[in-house]
Amino acid sequence: MAVYTQVSAEAMAALLHAYGLGTLISAKGIAEGVENSNYLVEASAGRFILTLYEKRVDAGDLPFFLALLDHCADRGLPVPRALRDRDGRQVQSLCGRPACLIEFLPGVSLTTPSAGQARAAGEALGALHAALADFARERPNTLGPDGWRALAARCGAGLDAIAPGLAARVARELDFLAAHWPADLPRAVIHADLFPDNVLMLGDRVTGMIDFYFACSEIRAWDLAVTHSAWSFSGDGTDFDPAIGAALVAGYAARFGLSAAERAALPVLARGAALRFTLTRAWDWLNTPADALVTRKDPLAFLRRLDRYAAQGETLFA
Ligand SMILES: Nc1ncnc2c1ncn2[C@@H]1O[C@H](COP(=O)(O)OP(=O)(O)OP(=O)(O)O)[C@@H](O)[C@H]1O
């Protein structure tokens, strides 16, 4: 369960007062997620998400993320804004953490999406890219190709403790990606983490895209590769569903467009995506605080994807 910081009812009531949102009815820690502390807050004025930013989110990046949410919401996308308090502030300090009160969006995240739902997710990613085409701010991808070697080094011998031979496998992949990473594809601000748990749906309709805290300037098609790696496999990475992968890519291409060069690069970009999540999950596996009530995510679920993309990349995007 991702509640690293406990917020008292008194502090939440004071926060709601600062936003003019009436009185506190209830507040529950949200089990999903691993990065931040999230609460579902019921107030007399409605339902909200309270997020306290932990570990990976740098407070200095919050203006970028919040401007991005406003930009997308202004363009009609189902993206939650951070509310403003009576003084116009979007970021608060709560229990020593930066915190935001965020619009609640309806919908549920899927564990086994259908092809129709995957197509809708691809279209939603395309709509997001269309909306972000004129978003002028930039943020480097701290978890992109330039950072993977350093992250692997920080995991060190821990990689082999997770799975014997993992350090050497990662080193080989880093060399492969350094030699084959595409240089000339279009870049833009992307979501960079559009996993099924970050897409809220009602039936075949996308009602929310959330968790933009890895958004960054990157090769745009990498976002599609990340989404493909997250959606098209069983959770443990053992089974690939070609219908889901094809529907995602088709939905994206229909809504935003995908050039021949981008399409051709997807197998390599997907290897990069699978390596990114193998490494960040490995780091979290090795460094999750003992007192955190959080379920660690299995790095090997993305190593399996990596091996599959490495062995059959072209086929998985055929
Ligand atoms: N705006 C929102 N509207 C409705 N539910 C939300 C909203 N934001 C977050 N949630 C709920 O809270 C859960 C955790 O949120 P989120 O994914 O942002 O957390 P996180 O710790 O940053 O997670 P992750 O591990 O995906 O990085 C979501 O799965 C969803 O159920």
Ligand SMILES: N[C@@H](CCO)C(=O)O
């Ligand atoms: N979506 C990521 C967590 C955030 O980086 C994962 O499942 O590993």
